[in-house]
Amino acid sequence: MQDRPTVTKSELIENLSRKQPHLAYKDVELAVKTLLEEMSNALSGGQRIEIRGFGSFSLHYRPPRVGRNPKTGESVALPGKYVPHFKPGKQLRECVNESEAS
Amino acid sequence: MTLTKAEMAECLFDELGLNKREAKELVELFFDEIREALAEGEDVKLSGFGNFTLREKSQRPGRNPKTGEEIPISARRVVTFRPGQKLKSRVEAYAGAEQ
Numbered sequence: 397m398q399d400r401p402t403v404t405k406s407e408l409i410e411n412l413s414r415k416q417p418h419l420a421y422k423d424v425e426l427a428v429k430t431l432l433e434e435m436s437n438a439l440s441g442g443q444r445i446e447i448r449g450f451g452s453f454s455l456h457y458r459p460p461r462v463g464r465n466p467k468t469g470e471s472v473a474l475p476g477k478y479v480p481h482f483k484p485g486k487q488l489r490e491c492v493n494e495s496e497a498s
Numbered sequence: 499m500t501l502t503k504a505e506m507a508e509c510l511f512d513e514l515g516l517n518k519r520e521a522k523e524l525v526e527l528f529f530d531e532i533r534e535a536l537a538e539g540e541d542v543k544l545s546g547f548g549n550f551t552l553r554e555k556s557q558r559p560g561r562n563p564k565t566g567e568e569i570p571i572s573a574r575r576v577v578t579f580r581p582g583q584k585l586k587s588r589v590e591a592y593a594g595a596e597q
Contacts, residue, residue: 400539400540400541400551400552401539401540401541402540402541402542402543403532403535403540403541403542403543404543404544404545405543405544405545408528408531408532408535408542408544411531412524412527412528412531415527415531416520416523416524416527419516419520419524423514423516424524426514427510427514427516427524427528428528430509430510430513430514431506431509431510431525431528432544432546432547434501434505434506434509435501435506435547436546436547436584436585436588438501439585439588439589439592440585440588440589440591440592441592442592443499443500443501444499444500444501445500445501445502446500446501446502447502447503447529448503449529449533450529450532450533451577453579455589455592477590478589478590478592479581479586479589479590480548480579480581480585480586480589481579482548482550482577482578482579484576484577487533488533488536488577489576489577491533491536491537492536492537492552492575492576492577493574493575493576494537
């Protein structure tokens with residue numbers, strides 16, 4: 397694992413706020429939190445998210461399986477479940493890969 | 499049903515009272531900002547939602563599925579998304595509702 401520079405939610409809010417000086421910082425902060433909440437709500441309600449040029453989020457089904465408690469070796473029946481999945485869009489794939497070449 | 503940028507802007511308009519133009523612009527910028535960070539080689543960590551991380555893939559053999567011809571898939575950098583614990587458990591709960 398290499399250490400990459402990281403942008404956190406609060407840094408993202410700061411960057412957006414700098415680019416939208418006519419909006420109050422608090423509003424940008426609330427907007428970002430509202431958007432993420434909206435996206436989480438959509439996925440947890442079984443809805444897809446499609447953002448052109450960025451990518452799409454959907455749910456993938458994981459069938460039931462028998463797992464094992466690693467401590468005791470005991471078998472446990474694990475029910476089927478859904479997991480969030482992200483598929484990057486064409487534009488995102490291209491601009492991320494181009495940056496690597498340069 | 500699918501959530502798109504239009505609905506997300508609508509939500510900012512309804513819940514935050516931004517005007518429609520501001521709401522649309524902010525949604526647009528939100529995704530631009532994430533994309534730009536990734537394009538500049540930065541990971542993006544959105545606590546409670548998930549992390550977008552970059553991975554380097556080395557060259558591997560591939561095949562043209564139509565012709566069967568072998569062509570190497572070049573080394574590339576890709577984005578992966580790892581959902582956060584909070585999102586994972588919320589989505590898992592959906593399985594129960596469906597079965």
